Amino acid sequence: MGAVTDDEVIRKRLLIDGDGAGDDRRINVLLKGFTKWCNSPGTPEEGFTQYQRMMGILAQCEFSMGKTLMVYDMNLREMENYEKIYTNIEQNITSAHDKIAECKKEIQRAKRIRKNRQEYDALAKVIQQHPDRHETLKQLEALDKELQQLSRIKENVDAKLELRKKQFHVLLSTIQELQQTLENDDKSDNDENSHESPAQNGE
């Protein structure tokens, strides 16, 4: 277990700072400089310059650490941001799906409406070809009235014809009767004459 973690540590360290050009080298230089400064027998000016140099290296290290911390913070915040955007987009996707389903239903409804409208139009076209009901009714009424008038006239004419027939009948029958009476008279005259003449002849 210790070996594994050591490996991990070594791998991580190599990854971050493999060539030794950055912080690791600075810390090593600082340590070496510190030990040398502690043990150096040189003049105080040299010691002071050494000391300044070491402070400079320390400041650089602190600066670099501060930068890394800030970058880490920034990454965390970016992650949060991305999470937010991700959930937002997911919500949009689901709402778009819902809208699509709604629109499909709308389309079905609209198609049904259009079909009904077209059926209505087709029927209306046929109906328009037939004449208006009011007009036909009016025509019917006018025809009725004409019919009634004509039948009345016919009745009148019939009545007149009957009357004339009867009158002619009366006239003809009176003429017949007169003819009969005249014939009878003639006959009775003739009879009287014929009775008288044999009576006369007989005497």
Add this chain to the structure above:
Amino acid sequence: MGPVELLHMSVFSQSFSPCGRFLAAGNNYGEIAVFSLSAALSPDATALSQKPVLTFTAHEGPVFSLLSTDCHLLSAGNGEISCWSWSELIKKNVKPLWTKRPNYKSSLEIPEINSMAINSRDNSLVFGGGDNNVHVLDLEHGVFKSVLQGHSDYVHCVSVRDREAEILSGGEDGAVRVWDSRTGQCVHCIEVHKYESCARPQYGKWISCLTTDSDWMLCGGGPSLSLWHLRSLSPTSVFPLTGCQRQTTFYQDMILAVGEGPAVSHCLLGGEVKAQIPCTPQSLNTLQLNTNSTEHRVLTVGGSSDHIDVFTNLSYRTFSFSF
């Protein structure tokens, strides 16, 4: 099947399985082929999925009509009707459940059966064919209930009007007869060719396609395809399509029609032709919409070719099955 036979093949009828995943098609050699729609529409479909999963000879003559009920496939050919079970066909077991033939008066020639329709009210099968009559077969008891006589020439197409329990039949004599399904009497007889707006004397007076929507009826053939209002028995719109239409159907707010000419016509109820979508066969005989399944909602057309075109979107041909 040699290349010459494939060249001369005509697909006359189609029917979707009740689950909506298979398509059965009948051709002029008396064969029925079952295609797997779900395999052909899946994302990993290959060229092999456009071939039938099962082909068998069902009748001696051409299979002019196919019809699916809840679990059976009915096929008509050479004067007889055979019933196959869909579940058995999917398992590739080709044994018909029963084969019946009505009592034809003349036993010399066997009239073909041109068209079948199901009357769901009393679970009976209505079919018409070359003997000028419309026969009604009771599917529950398997007996022939009645014969509707009246046409003077053979019957091309039958359709059932659900709401009013009526049967419509159109024939070669140019008459569309409306029969009452309970009494068997001919209630109306419409002679389409006598109406000037529909008649096309250069093609003849025969009626080859008939479909009804309970209030409306589409009929065509020799006369132009026309939409009729059945209550008033008057033609409301005439569609200006060249060629004789062989099958039509109502779909949502449109009318789909196929016939002579290598195109599926989309028309509006008002009488205008909205679109004509080209297809592979030169002339089309049959059109079928898959209403049994929601995920495989396709339109398939077949005609004088061994290819059956499949449309997933009505506006263009997606792919073709081939025998």
